[in-house]
Amino acid sequence: MKVLFIGYSTAWDAMAAALGYLRQPIDANPWFGDYNLEQKGAIEVGVDRLGREVYVLGSSRPQLVKKVVEELIKVGYPRADAVEVIVLQLPGQKRVSQMLRLARWPLLGTISKQYIAKWAAKQGRIWWQTGQSLSLKIK
Amino acid sequence: MKVIYHCFGGSHSSVLAANLHVGNLSIDHFPTRRELFNLPYFDRTTDDDFGIIKLVGFDEWGNQVYSLGQMHLGHRFHTIIKSLLTVTGTDNQVALMGTMPHVNLLMMIGGNLSRKRSLPSLGRPLLYWGTRLAYPNIIQAVQEVKNTLRLRGIAG
Numbered sequence: 505m506k507v508l509f510i511g512y513s514t515a516w517d518a519m520a521a522a523l524g525y526l527r528q529p530i531d532a533n534p535w536f537g538d539y540n541l542e543q544k545g546a547i548e549v550g551v552d553r554l555g556r557e558v559y560v561l562g563s564s565r566p567q568l569v570k571k572v573v574e575e576l577i578k579v580g581y582p583r584a585d586a587v588e589v590i591v592l593q594l595p596g597q598k599r600v601s602q603m604l605r606l607a608r609w610p611l612l613g614t615i616s617k618q619y620i621a622k623w624a625a626k627q628g629r630i631w632w633q634t635g636q637s638l639s640l641k642i643k
Numbered sequence: 644m645k646v647i648y649h650c651f652g653g654s655h656s657s658v659l660a661a662n663l664h665v666g667n668l669s670i671d672h673f674p675t676r677r678e679l680f681n682l683p684y685f686d687r688t689t690d691d692d693f694g695i696i697k698l699v700g701f702d703e704w705g706n707q708v709y710s711l712g713q714m715h716l717g718h719r720f721h722t723i724i725k726s727l728l729t730v731t732g733t734d735n736q737v738a739l740m741g742t743m744p745h746v747n748l749l750m751m752i753g754g755n756l757s758r759k760r761s762l763p764s765l766g767r768p769l770l771y772w773g774t775r776l777a778y779p780n781i782i783q784a785v786q787e788v789k790n791t792l793r794l795r796g797i798a799g
Contacts, residue, residue, distance in 0.1 A: 506730055545726020559730055561723060568714055569723055571694035576724075579645055579696055579709065582731030 505585060507558045509635075510569055511592040512601035514541040514562035516620070519549070520628045521592050522560045524635025526550045530628055537621055539607060552639070556588075564601055566591045594634055596627045644706040646738045646788065647696060649720065653712025654688040655754050656742035656781060658699065659774065661710045663785045665700035670782045673775050684710060686757055686770065706792065713741075740788050745780040749773025 509525070511518030515538045523530050528550060530536055541547055546559040563569045570591045577584050603623075606616040646664060650657040662668045662682050680686060684697055693714045700708055713720040721741055728734040750773035757766030 508727070508730075543722075545722045546730050548730070557730075561726070563716065563719065563723060565714060565716055568694045568716065572696070572711070572713075572724060573727060575694060575696040575711075576728075576737070579698075579707070581645060581728065581733035581736045586731045586733075587727070 505554075505556045506587045507552060507556050508546060508573075508587055508589050509558070509560045509592060510566040510589060511560070511562055511594070512564065512566065512597050513604055514544065514547060514560050515539060516562075516600045516604075516624050516628070517592055517594050517597045517631050518560040518562050520624075520631035521594065521635035521638065522549045522558050524632035525639045526552060526558060527636065527639065530632045536628065537624065539604075542604060590638065592631075592634070594627075594631050596623075596630075600624065600627075644704075644736060644738065644792070645709060646702070646706050646740070646792070647709045647711050648740050648742050649711040649713045650742045650746065651712065651714065652688055652754060652758060653692055653695070653697065653710050654684065654686055654758055655750055655770065655774065656746045656777065657710040657712070658682060658685045659778075660740065660742045660781050660785050661699035661708045663782060664708045664789065665702050667700060670786075673778050676771055679771065679774065680767065686754070686763070686767065688712060688758065702789070702792075704792065717743075738788060738792065740784065742781060742784060745777050745784055747773050747777050750777060 509518045509522045519536050520530055523533055526549060535541060542562060546561045549558050549560055552558055570589050573589050603616050603620040606612045648657040648660040668674055693712045696709045696711050698707060698709055702708055721739060724739060725734060728737050749769050753766045753769030753773050757763040757770055
């Protein structure tokens with residue numbers, strides 16, 4: 505069984521919540537805020553206390569990705585017991601997605617990256633705590 | 644084995660490709676207007692259908708062939724789904740094929756008018772001619788998928 509956290513960004517909201525879920529420190533983690541992760545698919549972050557591999561994924565349409573995964577399960581691959589999908593609904597999450605679009609621009613990129621890093625440092629704690637509370641709910 | 648063709652709305656190019664794959668359409672001649680618009684799912688989907696994987700039929704090896712609308716996920720869609728299949732160890736059971744590179748401007752405008760703006764009387768003629776122009780490229784893409792399946796020795 506794999507656990508998949510889907511947020512608007514692999515490196516920010518999904519990563520922070522997954523690290524909180526795994527009770528790993530957010531500040532020292534080199535992946536938190538790594539823009540290169542945005543171009544990749546699902547990234548393994550660690551293993552939870554139930555021995556399940558935890559992955560993070562960012563998408564501009566998290567609900568749509570969840571729907572596609574559920575549809576894939578319906579047609580047979582992957583099996584229903586192979587993956588648990590958690591779509592994150594966190595404060596300020598939508599702004600991450602919007603800022604990430606700006607971060608791709610050559611001139612605005614640097615400014616927006618600085619802004620998002622500062623802003624996400626504040627939000628990250630909340631996302632991380634949300635992940636922690638999820639770890640108590642998820643069995 | 645599952646073969647999934649995907650495009651923006653899951654209504655035109657992916658449906659066309661899936662129908663070509665299963666043999667509902669001939670590769671030798673372009674279908675008539677009636678044949679085209681009577682294809683299951685062709686130019687019929689709504690916003691609720693985004694993300695839904697629709698079975699179009701079975702190919703000669705018994706593989707299930709589907710179409711899917713990915714909406715605005717664009718090129719990221721392939722990466723996301725491929726990685727999910729990889730982490731669950733099922734990437735060799737599902738073949739994904741994006742058909743958007745074969746969609747031309749006429750198809751986009753016609754499809755948008757017909758589905759999004761609910762103006763099929765305006766959109767369908769454009770769609771028909773756009774599809775006619777794109778048809779050889781979509782045939783080629785489907786044949787490439789089938790060749791890959793053949794090479795991999797996938798028979799059901």
